[in-house]
Amino acid sequence: MIVRINVARVLREALATPYRILVTRATGALVRDRIELKLTQYNCHAAVLDFREVDLLDLSCADEVVAKLLRSGQAKFVAIAGLHEDLREQVHEVLEPQHLAVTVVNDDAAPELLGSVSEDSRLAFLELQAAGGTGEELARRLDWPAERAASALEALAAQRLVRHDDDGFTLIPFA
Amino acid sequence: MSRIVDIPAQFDDRGFEQFVAGIGAWPPEERLFLDARGVQWSTPSSILGLLTAGQSIREDKGEKPLLAIPANDDVRSYWSRMRFFEHAADLFELHGKLPRPHRGARHSDTLLEITPVRASEDVHDVVGGIQEGAQRILTGELGLEAKATMGFAMALSESCQNIVEHAGTGGWVAVQTYHYRRRLGRRVAVIAVSDAGVGFRRSLEATQAKRFGDRWRDGTALEAALVQGVSRFRDPGRGQGFAGIKRYLQRWNGKISVRSGTARLAIVPTWDDDVPLVENLCFFPGSQLQVTIPSEDTAAE
Numbered sequence: 381m382i383v384r385i386n387v388a389r390v391l392r393e394a395l396a397t398p399y400r401i402l403v404t405r406a407t408g409a410l411v412r413d414r415i416e417l418k419l420t421q422y423n424c425h426a427a428v429l430d431f432r433e434v435d436l437l438d439l440s441c442a443d444e445v446v447a448k449l450l451r452s453g454q455a456k457f458v459a460i461a462g463l464h465e466d467l468r469e470q471v472h473e474v475l476e477p478q479h480l481a482v483t484v485v486n487d488d489a490a491p492e493l494l495g496s497v498s499e500d501s502r503l504a505f506l507e508l509q510a511a512g513g514t515g516e517e518l519a520r521r522l523d524w525p526a527e528r529a530a531s532a533l534e535a536l537a538a539q540r541l542v543r544h545d546d547d548g549f550t551l552i553p554f555a
Numbered sequence: 556m557s558r559i560v561d562i563p564a565q566f567d568d569r570g571f572e573q574f575v576a577g578i579g580a581w582p583p584e585e586r587l588f589l590d591a592r593g594v595q596w597s598t599p600s601s602i603l604g605l606l607t608a609g610q611s612i613r614e615d616k617g618e619k620p621l622l623a624i625p626a627n628d629d630v631r632s633y634w635s636r637m638r639f640f641e642h643a644a645d646l647f648e649l650h651g652k653l654p655r656p657h658r659g660a661r662h663s664d665t666l667l668e669i670t671p672v673r674a675s676e677d678v679h680d681v682v683g684g685i686q687e688g689a690q691r692i693l694t695g696e697l698g699l700e701a702k703a704t705m706g707f708a709m710a711l712s713e714s715c716q717n718i719v720e721h722a723g724t725g726g727w728v729a730v731q732t733y734h735y736r737r738r739l740g741r742r743v744a745v746i747a748v749s750d751a752g753v754g755f756r757r758s759l760e761a762t763q764a765k766r767f768g769d770r771w772r773d774g775t776a777l778e779a780a781l782v783q784g785v786s787r788f789r790d791p792g793r794g795q796g797f798a799g800i801k802r803y804l805q806r807w808n809g810k811i812s813v814r815s816g817t818a819r820l821a822i823v824p825t826w827d828d829d830v831p832l833v834e835n836l837c838f839f840p841g842s843q844l845q846v847t848i849p850s851e852d853t854a855a856e
Binding site: 401436438 | 674675676678679680682683684686702705706708709712713716719720791792793795796798799802
């Protein structure tokens with residue numbers, strides 16, 4: 381099950397504030413706690429954090445909400461949606477030095493990756509998105525040795541950006 | 556017995572150092588008589604520093620200092636509309652003709668009057684409250700792109716959080732634009748933050764002092780925090796606040812300076828001739844941070 385969480389609504393539940401801004405570590409920790417509670421209640425393995433109604437996000441709060449949620453493993457797979465350009469930058473700056481990455485789900489474009497992702501993993505993700513297939517097929521299409529494709533896909537799986545099961549590597553159907 | 560400390564006519568960064576030197580050892584042994592009658596011009600940072608002196612003396616259970624307020628009408632009026640006197644009344648015995656409390660609309664050069672910061676909720680209110688005004692000032696007055704506003708709010712938030720996270724006591728913040736004649740000759744937006752807390756050296760001591768050995772002092776603590784992004788917390792996500800502020804300042808050609816204890820460290824853009832690191836200053840409690848964003852014609856240089 382994939383749950384979609386409106387982060388601005390969680391903020392309103394957590395804090396009596398007229399502002400739709402996610403700032404400070406304390407606020408971030410409150411919001412993350414509530415998100416984790418929802419994930420436990422719904423017993424879901426994947427979550428989309430929807431930032432659509434959030435006007436501002438500072439680095440401390442981005443670390444508390446996004447980076448710590450990714451590190452906690454509370455939801456096996458996490459994506460974010462509704463991020464406007466400036467907020468994307470904050471999330472990227474928080475994830476990058478911690479070697480974390482997250483899938484960004486867009487309304488009008490294909491999902492993309494944000495944070496610390498190697499170029500090979502990024503290309504493998506795009507290729508998987510375009511045509512799916514096994515590691516061997518992906519290697520053939522990208523004209524890579526099989527080991528290179530396998531290594532890129534395994535890195536994506538280790539960062540929980542794709543799923544790896546008996547059928548091979550697949551994208552998480554967030555959208 | 557009280558000790559008279561003159562507050563210089565030009566109460567800017569340099570004037571503030573003269574003021575601190577005038578106080579001498581900290582905490583002061585005698586009651587202070589702070590004489591601001593001759594002040595002709597002051598910056599938001601320097602008047603926040605004045606409040607911090609009063610706050611620190613009160614927290615050290617010292618005798619309430621006397622403060623003779625500026626004689627100059629413009630300065631008095633400026634301190635009034637920045638709400639200096641409202642906060643100073645608790646910390647000083649005020650002498651001189653106090654202007655009537657400023658009740659009118661916020662002056663166009665003021666984005667945020669002097670506001671106490673004690674807890675995370677205060678930071679929320681400060682940042683939320685300036686959003687619209689920041690857009691007007693940064694894009695309208697300074698001619699910066701709209702996206703500069705988001706980074707400005709982030710820099711304000713992270714600056715204020717230093718108080719909540721590290722100072723161990725409350726502090727103050729103010730945001731203003733003014734014409735920066737001395738070095739730049741252009742308009743700037745300034746975030747000024749000051750607290751009377753433990754300062755960078757003591758905040759980082761437990762985790763960093765050993766690494767620096769004999770070199771551990773206020774200057775190295777500032778370098779560790781501001782240049783190396785070190786935090787007293789071992790959490791891997793920590794220490795990013797200053798990194799974020801620096802990235803923002805790099806993009807908009809801004810400046811940051813932080814004074815703590817006996818040192819002052821600045822990341823100096825090309826338009827400024829400040830010294831990156833000054834050590835062996837007279838001690839002043841807590842930390843004083845200043846972020847300066849110049850107008851677009853400077854940012855493009």
